Amino acid sequence: MARSSxxxxxxxRVRSALPSLHPAExxxxxxxCDFPGEIASYDAQELAxxxxxxxxxxxxxxxxxxxxxxxAARKHAREEQATGSRxxxxxxxLAPDExxxxxxLDQGKDNLDRTFSAIPQAQVDEVARAILxxxxxxxxxxxxxxxxxxxxxxxxxxxxxxxxxxxxxGETLGEHxxxxxxxxxxxxxxxxxxxxxxxxxxxxxxxxxxxVLYITDEGLTPDRSVTWHFRCCTxxxxxxxxxxxxxALCHLLAMRTIELAGDDSRRRLRRIETLNDKLEEL
Numbered sequence: 001m002a003r004s005s006x007x008x009x010x011x012x013r014v015r016s017a018l019p020s021l022h023p024a025e026x027x028x029x030x031x032x033c034d035f036p037g038e039i040a041s042y043d044a045q046e047l048a049x050x051x052x053x054x055x056x057x058x059x060x061x062x063x064x065x066x067x068x069x070x071x072a073a074r075k076h077a078r079e080e081q082a083t084g085s086r087x088x089x090x091x092x093x094l095a096p097d098e099x100x101x102x103x104x105l106d107q108g109k110d111n112l113d114r115t116f117s118a119i120p121q122a123q124v125d126e127v128a129r130a131i132l133x134x135x136x137x138x139x140x141x142x143x144x145x146x147x148x149x150x151x152x153x154x155x156x157x158x159x160x161x162x163x164x165x166x167x168x169x170g171e172t173l174g175e176h177x178x179x180x181x182x183x184x185x186x187x188x189x190x191x192x193x194x195x196x197x198x199x200x201x202x203x204x205x206x207x208x209x210x211x212v213l214y215i216t217d218e219g220l221t222p223d224r225s226v227t228w229h230f231r232c233c234t235x236x237x238x239x240x241x242x243x244x245x246x247x248a249l250c251h252l253l254a255m256r257t258i259e260l261a262g263d264d265s266r267r268r269l270r271r272i273e274t275l276n277d278k279l280e281e282l
Contacts, residue, residue: 021064025057028047043074107235111235112244123230126228127213131185136164137163139163141190149166150165152189158254159268160257177205180208184208184211190215202214211228213226215232215246217232217234218234232249234246
């Protein structure tokens with residue numbers, strides 16, 4: 001396989017080849033574009049049956065894409081599937097409505113299983129204790145990560161007083177990061193698409209001596225430069241990333257922090273509820 005061909009993704013090869021394909025091959029190519037996960041999951045005979053073409057058409061199709069064999073194409077598709085491409089989870093085996101509900105539910109459950117099978121309880125407890133012991137906890141997230149930073153900050157407020165989420169509207173990061181101390185805890189949420197400044201924030205947090213939790217999607221390799229790195233599976237059955245595991249992790253961290261705080265957290269929660277009642281908040 002040529003170097004330039006290797007550099008292109010599986011789906012890029014299919015899309016670029018479509019205009020030059022014969023009718024049966026084009027039908028197969030369009031099917032694969034709609035459901036690329038099928039080639040990663042099934043053998044040539046099964047794919048031919050799904051697409052309504054012959055096995056010989058499948059063989060010609062993969063050769064036109066530049067692969068030596070169906071297995072080579074299947075291997076490349078599996079590698080692309082493993083990177084978290086959101087298109088690879090769609091399936092042709094169910095009716096559209098059933099497929100949408102079943103795939104989204106199944107993918108959410110699978111993301112939860114994969115995420116939490118790789119995060120030891122001991123590390124969750126370490127993070128919770130670090131938050132409780134910290135002079136101040138900073139929760140930082142940009143773009144898609146920002147709502148999760150706000151959510152985690154809001155939940156942690158139930159048990160710790162000094163917690164802030166960044167960036168805030170109209171504020172600069174420097175105004176806050178200048179106050180980082182070794183006795184602090186920093187939670188950086190860096191889901192794709194990550195912005196370049198994320199790495200700079202991590203560097204500042206490490207330089208301060210604070211303990212750092214980095215929460216990312218599965219597309220990032222383990223980062224040994226931070227205290228903890230929790231990777232959440234975000235594979236999806238459609239065009240949007242599935243953040244079920246990210247929300248579940250934020251909830252778990254907040255709940256475990258409350259549990260480990262013991263009597264102090266209960267007293268604070270009771271006081272919060274008393275004030276809410278007094279202020280007529282539900």
